[in-house]
Amino acid sequence: MKNFLHRFALAAIVAFLVSCGHLSRLDIDPDAAAARAFALHGDLRQEVDGLAASLVPETTPGLIVGVLEANGRMSFFSYGFAELATGRKIDADTPFPVGSLSKGFTAALLQRAVARGDFRWDSQVGQIVTAPTWNDEVRKLSLNELASHLSGMPRQPWNLRIFGDFLLFLVDGENFYQSLDRDCVEKWLADFSRPAKSEPVYSNLGYAVLGRVIEESSGKSLDALLADEICRPLGLTSSAYGRVAGDPVQGYSGDQPKFMACCKPVPPWDFPEAMKSSAALHSSARDLLIFAREHFPGGAFADNLQVQFPRPQEAMARAWCVDSFGDDRLCYQVGFVSGFSAYLGLDAKHRNAVVVLQNSFNWQDQVGHRLLLRLARRDEILNAAHRDGPRQRGSRCEKAGLGRGEAAEGL
Secondary structure: OHHHHHHHHHHHHHHHHHHOOOOOEEOOOOOOHHHHHHHHHOOHHHHHHHHHHHHOOOOOOEEEEEEEOOOOOEEEEEEEOOEOOOOEOOOOOOOEEOHHHHHHHHHHHHHHHHHHOOOOOOOEHHHOOOOOOOOHHHHOOEHHHHHOOOOOOOOOOOOHHHHHHHHHHHHHOOOOOOOOOHHHHHHHHOOOOOOOOOOOOOOHHHHHHHHHHHHHHHOOOHHHHHHHHHHHHHOOOOOEEOOOOOOOOOOEOOOOOOOOOOOOEOOOOOOOHHHHHHHOEEEOHHHHHHHHHOOOOOOOOHHHHOOOEOOOOOEEOOOOEEEEEOOEEEEEEEEEEOOEEEEEEEEOOOOEEEEEEEOEOOOEEOOHHHHHHHHHHHHHHHHHHHHHHHHHHHHHHHHOOOOHHHHHHHO
16 A cells, blocks of 8 residues: 555656646737737727636736837736735735746856856856755756756655655645755755757756856845845846745646636745755745836847757757747746746847736636737838838738727728
C-alpha cells in the first residue's frame, strides 16, 4: 500500500508540474473582425469590457486589466472584488502575488549587472559564485542558458516531501513549495546531470541558481537589489518579494486546487528564500506596466527580449516567451500561485503592453493576447488611414472591412 501511494503521488505531481507549461492557454481571435471593429469605435473600455467583464464572478471573484498604449497612456479596468467577504475593490496599485512573473525581474537584475560589466551573459556560473557542493555540470552552465530555460534543469527537485505536500495542495491549497529551502536545492545541484539534448525546459530551479548568482556576486540581498535597481529608478511603489504592506488581496480556488469548489478562499503562499527569485514577487498592475515599458526598444531591459531558442510559438527569450503571429511578436510571461493568475504581455513593435491579474487560479487567459493583437491591428489600420490622407482614407478603411460612412465617423 505504501509503495502504491508513493507511485500515485509521483504520477500526480509529475502530471501537474508538466502540465504547467502546457495547460496554460492564451486565447486569440479567430479572425481580424474584432480588431477592425475596435479601429472603428475606438473605445478601449468597451473593448476591455467585452473581454473581461463576463469573467466575474463565473471564472474569478475579481480581476484588473491594465493597458499601456504607444502614446504612453495607461488605462486600468477593474472588475469584481479583492475580497468577497469585505467587498474591497481592486485598483491599479493593489499588489497581487504574480508567481513566475518574478523571473522577469530576476532577468532584469542580471541585465543591469551585465550592462555594468560585472559579468557577461555567456559567463559560466562557476566563474561567478563559490558553491562547493555544486557539481561541474552546474558550474559550466552559462547565465544565458539558465535565464532562457535552456539549462536542462527540471521545474524543481522532486522528493517524497514535495509529493505529499502536493497531494495536500489539491485538497486545501497549501504551499507545496515550502520544503524547497536552500539545503534541498543545494543537495539536488550536487547530483545534477545535464540532458544530452538542449531544448527548453521551464525551470524554477534554474532561476533559484540565478538568484544565488545575483546575491553572491553583488554582496546584496535580492530585496535590496530589487529596491535599488528596479523599484526606485522606475518609480515602482507596490512591488516587493513577499507580501506588500496594505490590505492583501484574497486568493480563491479556480482550476486548482483540483478538489476544492470554485471561488473558495485559499491560504496565502510564502516562498522559501531559495525560491524567491523564481516566484515570490508581489506587484500591481501599474508597476507591471511601467516595468514592461522598459522592454520596448531603447529601454533598460530591451535586450532580454532577444530570442535564444526560436520557434513559432513559445520561443524562449530571457525570462520571456515569444509567440509569432505573421509579422507580429508578442512577448509575455504568465504566473500561477494558489489563488492567483497573472499575465504580462507586450508588443515591442507597436509599443503596447497588457497586464491581467486575477485572484483565482485559472489556466486560461481570455484577455491578454487577444487585446494585444487587437491593439496592433487597430494601430495599423489607423496609422495607414492617416498616412493616406483624407482622399485615400475611405478606400483604405473599406479594404480593412469598414464602410466609407463608418470610417468618416470613426477615424
